[in-house]
Amino acid sequence: xxxxGQVAQETVDKVNAIIEQFGYKRNILASNLALxxxxxxxxxxxKSETLEYWKSQVDGIEKAALxxxxxxxxxxxxxxxxxxxxxxxTVKKVMQFECDGLLFAPIFYEDSxxxxxxxxxxxxxxxxxxxxxxDSNEHAYVGQDAFQSGYLAGRLISFAVKNERHVLIFKITxxxxxxxxxxxxxxxxxxYFKDHDExxxxxxxxxxxxxxxxxxxxxxxxxxxxxxxxxxxRAYIVARFLDENNIKGVRIIGYDLLNENIEYLNKGVIDFxxxxxxxxxxxxxxxxxxxKLVLQESVEKTQYIPLExxxxxxxxxxxxxx
Amino acid sequence: xxxxGQVAQETVDKVNAIIEQFGYKRNILASNLALxxxxxxxxxxxKSETLEYWKSQVDGIEKAALxxxxxxxxxxxxxxxxxxxxxxxTVKKVMQFECDGLLFAPIFYEDSxxxxxxxxxxxxxxxxxxxxxxDSNEHAYVGQDAFQSGYLAGRLISFAVKNERHVLIFKITxxxxxxxxxxxxxxxxxxYFKDHDExxxxxxxxxxxxxxxxxxxxxxxxxxxxxxxxxxxRAYIVARFLDENNIKGVRIIGYDLLNENIEYLNKGVIDFxxxxxxxxxxxxxxxxxxxKLVLQESVEKTQYIPLExxxxxxxxxxxxxx
DNA sequence: CTGTTAGCGCATTCAT
DNA sequence: ATGAATGCGCTAACAG
Numbered sequence: 001x002x003x004x005g006q007v008a009q010e011t012v013d014k015v016n017a018i019i020e021q022f023g024y025k026r027n028i029l030a031s032n033l034a035l036x037x038x039x040x041x042x043x044x045x046x047k048s049e050t051l052e053y054w055k056s057q058v059d060g061i062e063k064a065a066l067x068x069x070x071x072x073x074x075x076x077x078x079x080x081x082x083x084x085x086x087x088x089x090t091v092k093k094v095m096q097f098e099c100d101g102l103l104f105a106p107i108f109y110e111d112s113x114x115x116x117x118x119x120x121x122x123x124x125x126x127x128x129x130x131x132x133x134x135d136s137n138e139h140a141y142v143g144q145d146a147f148q149s150g151y152l153a154g155r156l157i158s159f160a161v162k163n164e165r166h167v168l169i170f171k172i173t174x175x176x177x178x179x180x181x182x183x184x185x186x187x188x189x190x191x192y193f194k195d196h197d198e199x200x201x202x203x204x205x206x207x208x209x210x211x212x213x214x215x216x217x218x219x220x221x222x223x224x225x226x227x228x229x230x231x232x233x234r235a236y237i238v239a240r241f242l243d244e245n246n247i248k249g250v251r252i253i254g255y256d257l258l259n260e261n262i263e264y265l266n267k268g269v270i271d272f273x274x275x276x277x278x279x280x281x282x283x284x285x286x287x288x289x290x291x292k293l294v295l296q297e298s299v300e301k302t303q304y305i306p307l308e309x310x311x312x313x314x315x316x317x318x319x320x321x322x
Numbered sequence: 323x324x325x326x327g328q329v330a331q332e333t334v335d336k337v338n339a340i341i342e343q344f345g346y347k348r349n350i351l352a353s354n355l356a357l358x359x360x361x362x363x364x365x366x367x368x369k370s371e372t373l374e375y376w377k378s379q380v381d382g383i384e385k386a387a388l389x390x391x392x393x394x395x396x397x398x399x400x401x402x403x404x405x406x407x408x409x410x411x412t413v414k415k416v417m418q419f420e421c422d423g424l425l426f427a428p429i430f431y432e433d434s435x436x437x438x439x440x441x442x443x444x445x446x447x448x449x450x451x452x453x454x455x456x457d458s459n460e461h462a463y464v465g466q467d468a469f470q471s472g473y474l475a476g477r478l479i480s481f482a483v484k485n486e487r488h489v490l491i492f493k494i495t496x497x498x499x500x501x502x503x504x505x506x507x508x509x510x511x512x513x514y515f516k517d518h519d520e521x522x523x524x525x526x527x528x529x530x531x532x533x534x535x536x537x538x539x540x541x542x543x544x545x546x547x548x549x550x551x552x553x554x555x556r557a558y559i560v561a562r563f564l565d566e567n568n569i570k571g572v573r574i575i576g577y578d579l580l581n582e583n584i585e586y587l588n589k590g591v592i593d594f595x596x597x598x599x600x601x602x603x604x605x606x607x608x609x610x611x612x613x614k615l616v617l618q619e620s621v622e623k624t625q626y627i628p629l630e631x632x633x634x635x636x637x638x639x640x641x642x643x644x
Numbered sequence: 645c646t647g648t649t650a651g652c653g654c655a656t657t658c659a660t
Numbered sequence: 661a662t663g664a665a666t667g668c669g670c671t672a673a674c675a676g
Contacts, residue, residue: 030653
């Protein structure tokens with residue numbers, strides 16, 4: 001009798017009373033068996049072929065898909081090239097695709113906001129991964145607190161070196177930089193030093209280059225520099241340069257366990273990497289939709305990924321999932 | 323069908339061929355529905371009332387129990403006081419209890435080995451948490467690599483301080499110390515410095531006290547000391563002493579996010595805590611049995627918990643589960 | 645040893 | 661608007 005047509009309120013109450021009394025709980029498994037229904041989830045992400053970080057996200061998603069396939073979930077992927085044109089084209093495809101849930105990485109801020117606004121009229125659950133765009137608590141989110149991760153980086157810089165003074169913030173951006181994540185990280189980073197005015201002898205400078213122009217790196221940039229903070233996954237570019245030019249004694253802190261980053265972590269050139277656990281993000285994103293739609297449970301809408309500090313000594317190249 | 327009585331090998335092959343051909347996969351949900359069976363898991367742990375660490379383990383276990391109750395799993399707890407007498411009494415109870423799976427924390431080494439040896443004749447899956455006792459890969463394990471966690475602590479000590487020399491390893495043990503975990507951690511710690519002979523100006527000393535005799539702490543113990551490594555969860559005892567006696571500038575590194583440890587982490591007295599994620603351990607332990615028995619999947623037998631470095635800046639008092 | 649059937653808990657359909 | 665029947669995919673008990 002779970003709502004079909006119009007029922008007298010009286011009856012509804014009576015039934016609910018009995019449900020309470022006997023502590024009845026619907027067997028969701030039998031229910032899904034009888035429904036004999038597939039759950040279609042759309043996965044809307046940047047193309048992962050060349051992007052290691054997104055590859056990991058997809059790995060987690062596929063692991064979840066495999067695990068939950070027995071419960072009738074099916075995934076449909078919508079990949080786009082990392083540019084606005086391709087993103088907008090794919091938006092159209094996603095809009096007209098019929099599904100029960102959506103996993104979405106809101107890379108391009110403004111367009112993502114528009115897309116979500118339109119999409120939510122469909123009344124289909126959405127979970128965002130990597131970065132959050134929803135101002136309200138409208139949609140679910142799985143990812144990190146970018147500001148706090150920068151704050152943490154500040155702390156790590158502050159004690160990892162001896163009497164140091166000159167910190168370089170090294171921004172290596174794409175042609176089209178899309179997310180504000182790295183800006184939040186930089187904000188957090190500076191905030192740490194603002195909050196700790198006992199750390200007086202720190203000097204900061206910033207350098208920005210495009211990743212297409214890494215030949216612009218030069219030795220002068222690092223003269224007098226003791227530490228480098230790279231607020232995105234491209235720490236290996238700085239590390240490689242310093243390594244090749246035999247510049248020693250510079251601390252580097254960066255993000256994400258890309259193979260190239262790990263290489264320089266193991267070499268001792270990069271000191272810290274903050275891991276975002278992309279694989280877990282993807283897994284948890286699908287897991288959210290599964291719990292919400294298949295199991296019809298209530299799930300925490302915002303699930304923060306811990307700020308994981310990776311050193312050479314606690315990096316294990318194993319599958320590190322929940 | 324799936325093995326009842328004797329079937330001609332020829333028929334078995336033929337059936338298997340057809341299974342292959344049509345890509346048939348048994349619907350484990352319908353199967354369990356038809357079986358209409360409860361899965362009983364025994365949980366064999368130290369009493370968690372006063373032990374915060376074990377309380378967290380049980381939290382994770384209960385979370386899993388709640389989540390999987392819809393799949394027919396039922397838990398039976400066997401708690402013992404933290405001593406050998408009580409442990410042995412409880413062993414007897416567990417031995418004669420009928421169940422489908424066992425979650426077990428092998429606190430007392432020798433007795434645990436004996437118990438497991440006897441228990442495995444029952445052909446019931448066992449998963450160990452917290453520490454591993456099985457030499458072979460006989461049983462499943464969820465927990466940390468204790469040696470490597472000490473090694474990591476060595477690294478953290480080595481760069482967290484300026485030109486420092488004197489490292490104190492502070493052992494605060496129980497009346498009956500049971501596990502070898504803290505010894506492995508100390509081994510790992512020393513190994514780090516052995517492996518890095520460029521770190522020449524480090525001097526080490528050790529102090530051991532019983533946790534019943536913390537009044538034995540005195541100021542002389544810390545004269546000339548720059549860093550303290552506490553290889554178990556009792557870092558707060560050292561921190562409290564230093565704080566009360568206004569001894570500053572000593573780095574402390576310890577284990578586990580006990581409330582009292584967190585208090586001194588937030589105060590800036592403790593610098594690092596290595597988290598073992600007890601809640602996740604408990605959850606994953608039950609999850610192992612669930613996947614193995616209910617879903618009849620093959621599951622990774624050894625699941626290492628990452629060595630999580632917690633600073634004031636990346637500690638969030640939220641539920642941090644996979 | 646093998647084929648048939650009832651029923652696990654539920655939702656949908658059809659009949660009333 | 662409501663009760664009864666059918667079947668989701670599977671297992672166990674039954675009969676042949």
